[in-house]
Amino acid sequence: MALAEGVETQPQPPASLAARLTDWARRRTGIKLSLVLGPGAFWLLVFFLIPLGVVLAYSFASRGAYGQVIWRLTLENYTRFFDWLYIRVFLVSVWIALLTTVICLVIGYPFAFVMARVPRRWRNALLVLVMVPFWTNFLVRTYAIMLLLRNEGLINSALRWLGVIEQPITMLFTTFAVVLGLVYGYLPFMILPLYASIEKFDFTLVEAAQDLGASTWQVFTRVLLPLTMPGVVAGSILVFIPSVGAFVTPDLLGGGKVVMIGNLIQQQFLTVRHWPFGSAVSFVLMAVVLVSTMAYFRVGGERRV
């Protein structure tokens, strides 16, 4: 190996072109960096930034009589959003997403904790259990939930057979059904980051806290939770963002009775064919998600770890 950059004592025998190229690239960090980052950056540019720009442009355009986009610039799409009708949809979405996040957190934390604490051979089994739902299509799973929740579904039939109820409980096409579907769909995104940060946690700190007189609850609130905050923050963001913009789940499990912001956007693009308004709503959603995540990061990051 050369002792220092550019101090080549002997010219190397000509290697293959490919070898020489990679060797040359290896020495130039700039090139190395662009080789590493290039494909990802290209992908983001073509499939994210450019369409985003197009949507942003649309959001200031107008709709023609037949649903075509007319390039008459206006802020109308944004002002129109501040109608109680749409604000309500928006608030419902945020409420449902928050509920989903909190439920995922409450279910996911103990699960991730157990997963991080059981002997290693059990750990993988649990990890597989978390991943199993990913093996089937999301739609199939959602239809499966419908089968469970219907008035003539498995749950109601079972309850009736047991004599617990006489009339079926309406579960499908309610907020409950939507939250259930979202929790089911996004729970793994909560568990995995939580698991990662609990696994890294040094459990002698628990003994140290107990030794100093902390009860189990105090150990949790004073030591374990603050030190696994990064996992809580990451998991919550990973669940909240897709939940707030979800449209398949509320569509199928809400059945038009529970309308979320994703459904609104979908309607504007596909049914009403008002692309400029749909674009504006998309942008409002994005802005809100961005601001709330940043605020959340700030709060979570304040606890130094």
Place this chain on the structure above:
Amino acid sequence: MGRVADVELRNVSKVFDNAVVAVDGVSLEIEPGEFFSLLGPSGCGKTTTLRMIAGFEMPTSGEIYIEGRPMGETPPFRRNVNTVFQNYALFPHMTVADNVAFGLRMKRVPRDEITRRVREALQLVRLVGFEDRYPRQLSGGQQQRVALARALINRPRVLLLDEPLGALDLKLRKEMQLELKHLQMTVGITFIYVTHDQEEALTMSDRIAVMNAGRVLQVGTPLEIYERPSNRFVADFIGESNFLDGRVVELNGQRATVLVDDRLPVPARVQDGLAVGEQVTIAIRPEKIRLHPTGGEGAEGCVPGRVEEVVYIGTDTYYLVRLTDCCTIRVRVQNSQNRLDSGEMVGEGTEVLLSWLPETAMVLKA
């Protein structure tokens, strides 16, 4: 009858799930205000013993008493002991002051008392001015002191320390040894101190329990442990020893004679119950042996030998001396007195005479 021991272990054993017998029938009594060390090689069960006293592990059998009360299944936070962990286990998300205050906050001590006691504790370990630092902003020695302050602030009856100096470099370690000992005398709290470093144990302890393979082999003051080891393991583990196997051939007042390898008579200390004809092992410390030139007054009790190797280690010189075909002995001579009577250094191949006071040659029964 007398004072109640601060900590007492009665026939305590610990068997782990995987059938490892970590602690095997240990009985100990630790007196109030004592600096008590558990000393032994890696894996001998020191940490396990300490964790059972702290309440992190429950004994499989036997009972632990703290201040005379049987502990049974009492959880750690109800025991009047605190632990300084080997890796300190400081809370990384809390400042030094918050770490130290933790125990008092858990006990809901009033705020201004906490402030006062935190200041006192930090003064005690000489860390005033570090209140707002985080553990990662401290050196190893400073972290060590925070851990001490965090435990001592609770004024426990007994402080348990698991190799607290293990992570420090040699110089800092020596400094902290003295400081810890000093601290212990100042606060008057009983210390139970785990270490595998015999020098550390000898320097700091009032009494030492030497452990091996889950058992306590000997309990005594540093002097007793060093000068009168009760078995071969202790003689070997604490300091250095030469071992000579032989048979007792003569008992004469204070002096026994042991025939090594059936040909070499050597002097040894007389012990109760020693009988002529008995098979024994003699242990002699290298520094208790003197080296003489041959040809002088070949005084009685001198053992002849030939120097095979000379190792200079600065303060001292080691000589490896062959006594018989199958027996060599290490001699350690301080360099300030390292000359033969003629005034010359002893070289390899020199014939020499060795002597030692019979009472320094300890007789260990086989």
